[in-house]
Amino acid sequence: MSKPVFVGLDIGASRTKVAVMDVDGALIGYAVKKSGTDFGRTASACLDISLKMAGATRSHVERAVATGYGRANVPFVTKTSKAEIGCLARGCSHYFPGALSIIDIGGQDNKIVKLDAAGRRSSFKMNRKCAAGTGAFLEEMAGRLDIPLEEMNDLARQSEEMVKLGSYCTVFSGTEVLESIRHGKKVSDIVKGIFYSVIKRVLEMDSLTDRVVMTGGVVAHNPYLVRMTEELIGREVLLPKLPQLAGAVGAALYARAGEAAAVPQPLLRRVK
């Protein structure tokens, strides 16, 4: 394959996501990995996996754009970074043109980003300096309950009677979970309560207007959260095919649009 490709790297605090796009804007490769402690290495590994999936090599990369917390730690794209909220917006409006409210639940942050009819950002809100309602909260609670994170979704679905957690503090919620266990509540009911608490925390950040899209790793792995949100807000929630990739896709779109300076090819190739 000799066609050029465009790469978006979303280096989040907990997961690194890479999207590879062809000239027509089709997503032809992607990868997701735990960011770990060496952002550069993880990004490099993700890049190779996604390029392989796309049937391309590093020499095919025309341009790359990085976003997310760790974007400055990726030496091969430092000159082409873009703030993550912009990439998220761009990615979502690619899938759903027009006015949107985007709910992004990430590992450390929650965001509500609003786009106007032209797909331009009209406002955005991030959670306050607090883990409530984020992926980190779910991880913490899974730890308290001593269950694997991946099982939470199925457990929540089995619940018949939800346990409500009253606090918006992660630590206090942890205590409430312990209290529920002491009172003999079912784990599935507690997990449902934990999910409910996540959605409540996110929804109280901002009002929702227009169509609602959800993105981020947390909803990608816990579709039950999406159903719960729909029930709570009383309307349909749209999901991109790969909700966790929305920011990386946005970054790749920026790369494809050529709005970011080209990555010097030799530099890109040199990275192991």
Added chain:
Amino acid sequence: MKEETKLARKKIEATSLMNRIMADYFLDLNQASASNSRKVAWCTSVGPAELLRAMGFAVHFPENHAAMLGATRLATDLIPEANAIGYSPDICSYLTSDLGAYLKGFTPLAKAYPGIAAVPKPDVLVYNTNQCRDVQDWFAWYARELGVPLIGITSPKNVNEVTEAHVEDVTRQLEALVPVLEGIAGAPLDLARLKEVVALSRDCTELWKEVLETATAVPAPLTFFDGTIHMGPAVVLRGTPQAVEYYRVLLAELEQRKATREAAVAGEEYRIYWDGMPVWGRLRPHSELFAGLKTNVVASTYCSSWIFPAFDAEEPLRSMAKAYLELFIVRSDAYKERYLADMTKKFRIDGIVYHDAKTCPYNSNSRYGMPQRLEAETGLPYLVISGDLNDMRCVSDEQTKTNVEAFIEQLEEGK
């Protein structure tokens, strides 16, 4: 797309003169206290400093001291000392850091000015609650600890229009302070001297206003971050010829820059209004963050709080009362909204950043829907950042950065 670049902040030449004036002020204060030659009064930042100065007191401003603790990033280590004796981490972090410093026997003055060992000991503590109740509680602790008289003014809050009744009330309270202060000073109030001091405060305030308004120029020759430093004399030397002299020099320099279109932030593309307190421990990183995005924070509520158009030498006490009441922080939300809308027009603002300071609700205007109302009215986008003036445990640098970058990108898209 916007590249982040490291840009050096343009140095203001007058800074060395300011440093000299401030050093003289602190050394004089220290001398007054150490030699017992003059009585020392502690005063809140918009307390009756004019009256104290006219009566010959050397005046110390604990808020200024607390800001130094914040700017030197020492506050976060000191705050827990005050927490431990019962002062909540949720209350004013100026208060808790200043108390913490006292409890630890520490002052940044000692390091900055050789010869100064401690904060000057007060003979009287004088507050005005026009800002908040915290200042009164702050001084009350020292009154108990040091056995020093505590007097002050209880101001009305949430004032929409400042009425005769308001001014009358505060004037009476000011008058009531006079005999007490005369007793401590050991001399009667000299009205002619008070008029002189008020006239000097008036001059200072006028010049400070002109200094800040140089930033209405495009590009602006001054940033909010410069303002927070250069307001020093307006805070601690109101009512003295030194402050007036200083602002003449500073103004001339800025006018010159304005004439030659010398930008404080090279390549200024966006102009931001800052509402709320500065994050003292992050002045430089914040300044660099904005400058790197070719954005200048050109105006603020905070620096403009030292503009007092009401001072009038012909009616010293009454005009002082009015000046202390017209302060932004004293006013109703309706007034504040009008004020912000006017400021954003005057300074040709592209967006507003509200600093929601965890421990200072009084200076945080983002908690009752004002940003939303103002955006609906003016169409100006806004951003709220969570932080604090002194307690860096309430600050997340990554979140601030992500928010600010995204905000500037939003402005970019909107242009």
